[in-house]
Amino acid sequence: MSYLLILVAKRLAISALLLLAVSALIFAGTTILPGDVAQSILGQSATPEALANLRRDMGLNESALSRYISWLGGIVQGDLGKALTNGTDIADAISKRLYNTVFLASVSAIIAVPIAIFLGLVAVRYKNRWPDKLISGSTLAFISLPEFFTGYLLIYFVAVKLGWFPSVATVYESMSFTERLTAVALPAATLTLVVLAHMMRMTRAAILNVMQSAYIETAELKGLSPLRIIARHAFPNAIAPIVNVVMLNLAYLVVGVVVVEVIFVYPGMGQYLVDHVSKRDVPVVQACGLIFAAFYIGLNMIADIVSIIANPRIRHPR
Amino acid sequence: MTSLFLLAAIFAPWIAPHDLGDTVGGVWEPSSSEFWLGTDNLGRDLLSRMIYGARTTIFIALMATALSFTLGSVLGLGAAVIGGWLDQVLSRFVDLLMSIPTLIFALVVLSVLPANLITLILVMGILDATRVFRLARAVAVDINVMEYVEAARLRGEGKIWIVFREILPNALTPLIAELGLRFIFQVLFLSALSFLGLGVEPPDADWGGMVKENKDGIIFGIPAALIPAAAIAILAISVNLIADWVLNRTTDLKGGRSGQ
């Protein structure tokens, strides 16, 4: 049992290290690249004094390493810095929006994951017959659709023509839960559709893989019912790959949320990031980038840990 | 369908009825015999912009795919065959890059870089090369342990021969199948970037940007934004189908299956 704990601890440590390295990468990405940041912000017609002032304010005159360390130090204390464009505290702005983004992502996930797994199971049960072909065919189409296509399609038909849901998803703190859900309905639907397709295909592949193992044949030759075969023999071995798939797609969800937020003008992290990218607001971009990356790494880490735990060879070593 | 788009892209300047930037009609007019697809938010002919857009979108996506593919395959195959510290370093670095979601990283990087075509292609190409690297390396490692590679090594064949005559012919099939997927990804990625305002600069048209320009009309029931979006979707689906078809054909070729 302790062997297992050691492995899990190792994985946690690796993820932490990875996050650190990513933070360095993000920092490097925004400061060491060619192109003077100050120049890009102020434009071509900036005066030398203005440039110098800005550089001093941004601390660009100090070495990259010391800037990095002070940035990191700030993060650990919960201070993400101030936005360049309007001087607001980033941590403040993010905390509200983070909640919104996580809300939207969670709603989509809660809908998408069970449906995807269910459809995957159905597709395998009726492999190569019409339910399978139908499901596989439509998911193939869906994964090719960009989010804004589905998004605007939904807006056009559902919001504008039919008027069932609002086309702009504004949320504010005093909203009730149901009100929030209504506002979030269309963006969540968009996200769900895209992620669902990917997840379903991967689930189907993972389950099929397990079903083709020799021990499934053994079970069938023992005269076990199909239900028992799937539940007792296939399922325990399919957990790890399915969790893997789900985690990967959740990680994708975190990213897809950015585009969807812009489509529906939803006040979340994605919207925040995009707005400030075009304004070249470096601190905001760094902070947001780091948070998104943290989620991504965290989800991948959970996927790995579940794989480790589900593997009987590791739970019971020789 | 793909060929239709390709034709449009290549012959754009000749077939587009109107020039790219010209304002020729009222804003957001519905489709009529003069303007087949209607006009956009600035009164430009939507059809012409779509045709030019085809060219831009496809061109950029192709370039980025070519870059990512060459970079990824060469490094991937090299890492697998040379092994040792080069492999370790490259793999760790790619792992690191892949820990950040592509879109986020692109946004981060594009926030500080000048916004021109070259930068865009470079960023798209390099980021996607990581996935190609993973695939190429995995394929090459699988092949590397086959006995026929060892037989070649025992003969005394040099690394160049081994890579080009033994590994590459067997690695091509999975890689080419991936090529189609990568192209689709680049098209979608580019569209997303342009949609968010970070891709192609106006007045150049690319489909993602066109969606962005026309999106405000949706609320009023004007479908102008749906057309470029639909075009992207159709392109993606048709390339997907072609890639599938190619994959099915090549596994039928003699010797296409490795070691049944």
Added chain:
Amino acid sequence: MANSQLINEPLLHIQNLRISALAYPSDAAPYLVNIVDDVSFTLGKGRVLGLIGESGAGKSTIGLAAMAYGRGGVHISGGQILLNGIDISAASKKSLRKVRGMQVCYVSQSAAAGFNPAHRLIDQVIEASLLNRTASRDEALARATALFDTLGLPDPENIGRRYPHQVSGGQLQRVMTAMALCAQPDLIVFDEPTTALDVTTQIDVLAAIKRAIKKTGVAALYISHDLAVVAQVSDEIMVLRNGQCVEHGDTRSIIETPQQNYTRELVNVRSIDHQEKKPDATALLRVENVTAMYPGADVEVLQDVSVELSAGQTLAIVGESGSGKSTLARLITGLLPPTKGSVTFDGDILPPALKQRSREQLRQLQMIYQMADVAMNPRHTISTIIGRPLTYYFNLKGRARKQRVAQLLDDIEMGDGFADRYPAELSGGQKQRVCIARALAAKPRLIICDEVTSALDPLVADGILKLLLNLQQRENVAYLFITHDLATVRAIADSIAVMYQGQRVRYGPKSIVLTPPYDAYTDVLLSSVPQMKAGWLDTAIKERADRA
């Protein structure tokens, strides 16, 4: 004798069985092919029928058909399968579920893959009994434990609590047999149960199976491609070829007086006559006191091994898995440099690592692998595969190269028409021949044959061995023949080295090595090899018990 009771009603009666499948050639329409064609036999209660044949003979298919199961798209297209009087060939899935696991049970070839890695062994063993019959959990557990004991498994009370990956291959095979017997079926289908095991493990598993069959009085279909093994456990034998029955009779008659030519060939497998040659004064290859370890590990895979091989002769390196015989081959070729000791070839010391050797040194030493499928690049034509060494070593190009390739194809008894084909189009034996031609193309003085016949059917393997001996005569090439099959060794070796856990335990000319007195391991090894004699197993077990 429990096996020859009076039979009132046959347990299994198969009549004119025909099983077909669709073949999908790449350039034509799919067509129906008969995997099994017009096979009939009757099996009485408590009798054991051995199904013997080469790969593709249809024996597994028939075995599975006894449970009305078709693997991978095959379906029963004709005939009857009467189990306990009821025709199951067209039965519904629901009724089949009552038959399987209850009246008929299956023991698969690879127990390692056949067990679910996520559950404990005991749960899987008693599962069928609990679900299909009204046996209580305690009864089933008791039965299982008794079976573990009968089958000779260590710690029968607790071994069931382990997971599949915690138990060795031979033990898993026995647990799988226990699983089949636990449900107290009328018939068990054994599908190549010992093929994947080492010969010393095989004899124990075989004895265990025979003991269990005797004790429970169950009937069995025993499928294998090894006639010697089948002869030990079966009362009757049916010889199959290409889906049809060649001969069917009781074991003694088949072994001692085979009627058909094909059967005779199977019985006389590996009876190649080969005059043992005496070693030369100066050896061609000398391996002196080599010790080897894999990088990163701290276990010595080879310990102080020395062997010699004279030009034009065959040295057989015999051992089971883990003996280090393949490692020795890698060491000689330079893929794994030794940590101690040296290898001398033709009087000169060979540089330990591959990189350091000259092209000429590499040319003199060629290697042929066990699995011909992966030993050849699937995207190269046969002429490229055989021709490359010609160009690489001798700079032969164009017409000269084509001619030499044609010559080599002749040497391996395959025509010139094969030059433009791809490996995927060839049969197993043909593929291995091409690999031989590739090795010969370099005109080497020594060829290392690493288990080259182990993956082939017995008769095909015989053909390859005869070819190798002919070529040795003509080209005066020496062979370092690595194998685990003692019958092969007896057939073609001049000198033998027996390896066990990285050490050389016995070495010398064939006649001396194969004559007693033996060291402990060689004794066990030689006595474990199944002989083509009815009743051999019983004698061998008794001898072993006496010795212990």
